[in-house]
Amino acid sequence: MHLFYIDNLDSDLVELPKEESVHCTRVLRLAAGEEIHLTDGCGQMCRASIVNAYSKACLVRIEERQHEYQKRNYRMHVAVAPTKNTARMEWFLEKAVEVGIDELTPIICQHSERNFIKTERLEKIAVSAMKQSLKAYKPIINEPTKLSDFLKLNTAGQKFIAHCEGDERNPLKDVCQAQMPTTILIGPEGDFSKTEIEEAFAAGYKAITLGTSRLRTETAALASCFFVNFINE
Amino acid sequence: MHLFYIDNLDSDLVELPKEESVHCTRVLRLAAGEEIHLTDGCGQMCRASIVNAYSKACLVRIEERQHEYQKRNYRMHVAVAPTKNTARMEWFLEKAVEVGIDELTPIICQHSERNFIKTERLEKIAVSAMKQSLKAYKPIINEPTKLSDFLKLNTAGQKFIAHCEGDERNPLKDVCQAQMPTTILIGPEGDFSKTEIEEAFAAGYKAITLGTSRLRTETAALASCFFVNFINE
Numbered sequence: 001m002h003l004f005y006i007d008n009l010d011s012d013l014v015e016l017p018k019e020e021s022v023h024c025t026r027v028l029r030l031a032a033g034e035e036i037h038l039t040d041g042c043g044q045m046c047r048a049s050i051v052n053a054y055s056k057a058c059l060v061r062i063e064e065r066q067h068e069y070q071k072r073n074y075r076m077h078v079a080v081a082p083t084k085n086t087a088r089m090e091w092f093l094e095k096a097v098e099v100g101i102d103e104l105t106p107i108i109c110q111h112s113e114r115n116f117i118k119t120e121r122l123e124k125i126a127v128s129a130m131k132q133s134l135k136a137y138k139p140i141i142n143e144p145t146k147l148s149d150f151l152k153l154n155t156a157g158q159k160f161i162a163h164c165e166g167d168e169r170n171p172l173k174d175v176c177q178a179q180m181p182t183t184i185l186i187g188p189e190g191d192f193s194k195t196e197i198e199e200a201f202a203a204g205y206k207a208i209t210l211g212t213s214r215l216r217t218e219t220a221a222l223a224s225c226f227f228v229n230f231i232n233e
Numbered sequence: 234m235h236l237f238y239i240d241n242l243d244s245d246l247v248e249l250p251k252e253e254s255v256h257c258t259r260v261l262r263l264a265a266g267e268e269i270h271l272t273d274g275c276g277q278m279c280r281a282s283i284v285n286a287y288s289k290a291c292l293v294r295i296e297e298r299q300h301e302y303q304k305r306n307y308r309m310h311v312a313v314a315p316t317k318n319t320a321r322m323e324w325f326l327e328k329a330v331e332v333g334i335d336e337l338t339p340i341i342c343q344h345s346e347r348n349f350i351k352t353e354r355l356e357k358i359a360v361s362a363m364k365q366s367l368k369a370y371k372p373i374i375n376e377p378t379k380l381s382d383f384l385k386l387n388t389a390g391q392k393f394i395a396h397c398e399g400d401e402r403n404p405l406k407d408v409c410q411a412q413m414p415t416t417i418l419i420g421p422e423g424d425f426s427k428t429e430i431e432e433a434f435a436a437g438y439k440a441i442t443l444g445t446s447r448l449r450t451e452t453a454a455l456a457s458c459f460f461v462n463f464i465n466e
Contacts, residue, residue, distance in 0.1 A: 070445065091324060098452050099444070133447050171466060211332070211466050212303065214366050219331050226459040233404060233444050 002028060002036045003131045005138070009040045012062045013051070021058035024050070036060060041130060041138030045069035069136035074232045075157070075181040077103040079150055080221045081188035084113040090125050092218040097129035097139060099225045105142040107150050111190030119143055147185075147196055151203040157181030161205040162220055164191045169207040172224065176208075178232045184208075184224040189217055235261060235269045236364045238371070242273045245295045246284070254291035257283070269293060274363060274371030278302035302369035307465045308390065308414040310336040312383055313454045314421035317346040323358050325451040330362035330372060332458045338375040340383050344423030352376055380418075380429055384436040390414030394438040395453055397424045402440040405457065409441075411465045417441075417457040422450055 004020045016024060024030050031053050038046045038060070045066045052059040078101055083089050093104060104126075106117050122141045130138050157180050160172065164187070176182065185192075185200060192200070197207070210223045237253045249257060257263050264286050271279045271293070278299045285292040311334055316322050326337065337359075339350050355374045363371050390413050393405065397420070409415065418425075418433060425433070430440070443456045 095452050095455075098446055098448050099456070100446065132449070135446075173463065173466065211462060213331055213333065213368075213462075215331050216365070219328050222328075222455075223332070223459060226456060227463060229444060229446075230406065230460060230463055233406065 001134060002030065003134055004036060004038050005041060005127050005131055006038055007040055009038060009044050009046060009062065014060055014062065016058040016060060018056050021054065021056050024058050025053045025055045038062065039130070039136040041136070043068045043071060043136050045136040072100055072232065073179045074228065075102045076100060076225060076228050077105070077183040078186065078221050078224060079105040079107045079183065080186040081109045081112050081217060082106045082114040082117040082144070083217050084189060086117060088218040089117065090122070092221050093122055093125050094129045095222050096225045097126055097135065098133045100229045101139045101225055102137070103140045103142065105150060106144040107147045107185065108144055109147045109188050110193040110196060112188045115144070117144055148199060151199055155183050157183065159183045159205045160208045161185040161192065161197065161200040162208050162210055162224065163187055163197050166207065169209045172208045172210055172227050173231065175206060176228060176231055182228050186217060186221045186224065234367060235263065236367055237269055237271050238274060238360050238364055239271055240273055242271060242277050242279060242295065247293055247295065249291040249293060251289050254287065254289050257291050258286045258288045271295065272363070272369040276301045276304060276369050278369040305333055305465065306412045307461065308335045309333060309458060309461050310338070310416040311419065311454055311457060312338040312340045312416065313419040314342050314345050314450060315339045315347040315350040315377065316450050317422060319350060321451040322350060323355070325454050326355055326358050327362040328455050329458045330359055330368065331366045333462045334372045334458055335370070336373040336375065338383060339377040340380045340418065341377055342380045342421050343426040343429060345421045348377070350377055381432060384432055388416050390416065392416045392438045393441045394418040394425065394430065394433040395441050395443055395457065396420055396430050399440065402442045405441045405443055405460050406464065408439060409461060409464055415461050419450060419454045419457065
């Protein structure tokens with residue numbers, strides 16, 4: 001099964017974007033009449049056939065549409081401090097898309113070692129992981145946001161902060177409910193500051209642990225996706 | 234806390250291996266009298282102080298020993314087909330050490346795209362991840378083994394095979410028991426062959442799924458570590 005991404009699937013006759021066309025016709029060498037699949041990253045999964053295998057503007061006809069393809073019964077938003085090494089953030093996102101993530105916000109914290117991350121690159125990784133794992137939902141990637149601003153957002157559902165110190169934390173599995181919108185905050189290498197933790201509490205976030213092991217930022221972020229997925233399976 | 238690895242901690246006065254000495258004295262610039270920690274990768278965690286900060290043979294005195302440091306209540310053995318791209322196998326191991334793994338066997342399957350992997354390199358990654366995540370257990374890394382030979386081993390505990398097709402599979406969370414030695418087989422990009430699956434059943438392995446998502450080999454291997462850890466927390 002070959003899956004291609006195209007953001008607008010309104011028409012039944014669509015032209016693949018240039019990059020996707022090149023991949024379809026030159027790399028995979030698919031020809032007119034062959035079957036491919038298309039997704040808009042918003043839940044649509046379409047079976048389609050190639051009408052004209054133009055290498056830069058491949059034309060395809062949609063034969064069958066499925067809406068809300070493999071829609072999950074929960075919504076997962078991870079707000080994570082970008083890691084010093086961006087490759088670690090990128091693999092987190094790749095894996096998170098495989099497992100299940102709906103929204104990613106890079107948060108800038110007091111102890112952040114990195115205050116900037118290219119969201120276009122994260123966007124590309126999300127598309128590529130979605131195609132590779134045959135999914136029809138692409139997560140929303142937000143621009144880097146200061147934690148204090150992020151906490152002001154009126155986020156629905158259950159909200160958790162995975163910080164590393166203190167006794168007032170519960171294991172995620174004891175407090176996380178299934179089928180709920182869930183937001184989890186993951187701090188930078190140097191953890192959240194005390195002030196930040198207090199601010200998060202004031203904004204309705206509950207302190208959690210992701211197990212007894214000390215996890216790197218990106219491992220903790222991925223662990224939270226695995227755990228919430230596990231609870232909802 | 235600075236943790237160093239040294240395979241023999243019998244004596245109370247030990248010399249760090251050359252690489253660890255260089256790291257301790259030149260990179261971290263630690264001096265005589267300063268406190269470090271040592272592990273043998275077999276459960277010992279020792280507090281020690283530097284006696285002589287020789288750059289190639291740093292001498293340290295053990296002040297306090299803890300045995301079975303943060304010992305987990307289960308044993309996890311992952312037997313996984315090496316991925317075509319070895320970097321993916323390496324990051325799996327790094328994360329698995331953070332989360333919890335006791336033994337790793339690269340298995341060679343009928344559909345394997347890679348039949349060889351350098352275990353010395355995996356060994357180095359395991360040591361580095363153990364130190365970084367402040368653990369006292371280093372997993373056993375076995376040499377690559379043919380699946381048919383691996384299945385002949387008299388493995389204790391519960392045994393699972395995570396293959397991708399068929400209806401006779403149960404979610405891992407429904408069949409996996411806590412506090413048990415656990416072995417999980419993860420196949421190559423092209424999945425296990427039908428013959429291999431039959432052979433595994435005959436050897437007492439039960440078919441499992443790791444959720445509804447299609448996961449890459451290395452993501453599935455890591456998912457199994459997260460899930461078994463989660464069940465045992």
